Amino acid sequence: MKILVTGAAGFIGAAVSQYLINRGDQVVGIDNINDYYDVNLKHARLDxxxxxxxxxxxxxxxxxxEERDKMAALFEEHKFDRVVHLAAQAGVRYSLENPNAYVDSNIVGFVNILEGCRHNNVEHLVYASSSSVYGANETxxxxxxxxxxxxxxxxxxxxxxxxxxxxxYSHLYDLPTTGLRFFTVYGPWGRPDMALFKFTKAILEGKTIQVYNYGNHRRDFTYIDDIVEGVIRxxxxxxxxxxxxxxxxPDPSTSKAPYKVYNIGAQTxxxxxxxxxxxxxxxxxxxxxxxxxxxxxDVPDTYADVSSLVEDTGYQPSTDVETGVKAFVDWYRDFYKV
Known part of the structure; x- marks a missing residue:
């Protein structure tokens, strides 16, 4: 297949792109390489x-x-079979400082993706949602x-x-779409604004780490390989x-239209x-x-029920946190020569 991966220089986007080409798909990756975090890491993922x-x-x-004309031309030129849309302005705390970045990338950009899929007969759009949509829910x-x-x-x-x-768009144009609510992704090549990366850097430098909610958060940390498996499935x-x-x-996660939403986490x-x-x-x-x-x-806890994804696709997260953290530390020491 010919697949568009947006956010291809990002943590998940680079890993998904690598998996797809390894199995023989043709991938066109796009990314604006913004400076929300170190662009050298983004270029290193691409390298x-x-x-x-x-x-x-x-x-x-x-x-x-968010570049409407360029996006329209991209879809018109390549006639993608499927699209994995992972580009977004990430980060909860940064959205308090720079809300317009989220409107431009996450709202305007998503409309451009939907329009590209609609006008070019894309077979399936898979896009990144987030566990953060659960918000104040405590169940x-x-x-x-x-x-x-x-x-x-x-x-x-x-x-x-x-x-x-x-x-x-699924309802109006019969466009198959699947949204994936990611739960705290971590692992090698991860994002510097995430807790594991920040903690590792600070500890190795002998600095104090800042622990919010007095350390009482619970997170459904999900290893990158398990996330990629879920995206591909x-x-x-x-x-x-x-x-x-x-x-x-109504079932919120499905529809009479070709529409689906899944949690994708580790369940632990x-x-x-x-x-x-x-x-x-x-x-x-x-x-x-x-x-x-x-x-x-912030929310105090996240915990994914992934039974729907397991039932429909056979997804099975398998990486425990001890294995995943060690793999990240080994990568970090090697990449930064620490």
């Missing part, structure tokens, strides 16, 4: 793909999904059947908006209409202080901690 044995199946274009584990109308950050609201927009399982969907008792929430202990063990260094209250926009 890793370009140095792989299947590199001839990968081509890269530097552009942003655990989070299920796709739960209400998701009380987001607590603009980032989360933009992801919920993506799900609503996708359903509209979802891509290959084209969304179909739910013939039994009932508008008087880990207490933040336990996670830090696991990191200390992998590094062989005890962390100096400074405890702070919970930050605006």
């Amino acid at each position: 890793e793909i370009k140095s792989s044995t299947a590199a001839d199946l990968f081509s890269f274009i530097e552009m942003g999904v 655990m584990p989070f299920s796709e059947q739960h209400n998701v109308d009380h987001q607590v950050s603009l980032y989360a609201a933009s992801k919920k908006a993506n799900e609503l927009m996708a359903h509209t 979802s891509l290959d399982n084209v969304a179909k209409p739910n013939e039994n969907w009932d508008g008087s008792n 929430p880990v207490h933040l202080l336990k996670f830090i202990e696991t990191l200390e063990s992998a590094l062989g260094i005890e962390a100096k901690k400074e405890l702070f209250p919970m930050q605006p926009g």
Whole structure:
């Protein structure tokens, strides 16, 4: 297949691109290489793909999904079979500082993706949503059947908006769409703004780590390889209409349109202080901690019910946090020569 991967220089986008070309798909990757975090890491991810044995199946274009005319021309030229849309302005806390970045990338950019798919007969659009859409919901584990109308950050609201927009296009234009609510992704090549990366860097530099909510967070940390598996399985399982969907008792995760939303997580929430202990063990260094209250926009716990994804695709997360953290630490030490 010929597949567009947006956010191809990103953490998940680069890993998905590598997997797709390894199995023989042709991938066109796009990314605007913005400076939200170190652009050298983004270029290094791309270099890793370009140095792989299947590199001839990968081509890269530097552009942003918010660039409407360029996006329309890209779709028109390449006639993609399927699209994996992972480009977005990430980060909950940053959305409090720069809300316009989220509107441009996550809202305007998503419309451009939908329009490209609609006008060029794309077979299936798989896009990144987020566990943050559950917002103020406290029922655990989070299920796709739960209400998701009380987001607590603009980032989360933009992801919920993506799900609503996708359903509209699935309904109006019969475009198969699948949204994936990612739960705290970590692993080698990860993002510097995420806790594991920040903690590792600070501990190795002998600095104090800042631990929010006094370390009482629980997160459904999901290893990158498990995430990629779920993305690929979802891509290959084209969304179909739910013939039994009932508008008087609606299932939020399906529709009479070819529309689906899945959680994609590890199903094993880990207490933040336990996670830090696991990191200390992998590094062989005890962390100096400074405890702070919970930050605006954060939620105390995340915990994914992934039974729907398991049932429909055979997805099975298999990487425990000890294995995953060690793999990240080994990568970090090698990449940064620490």
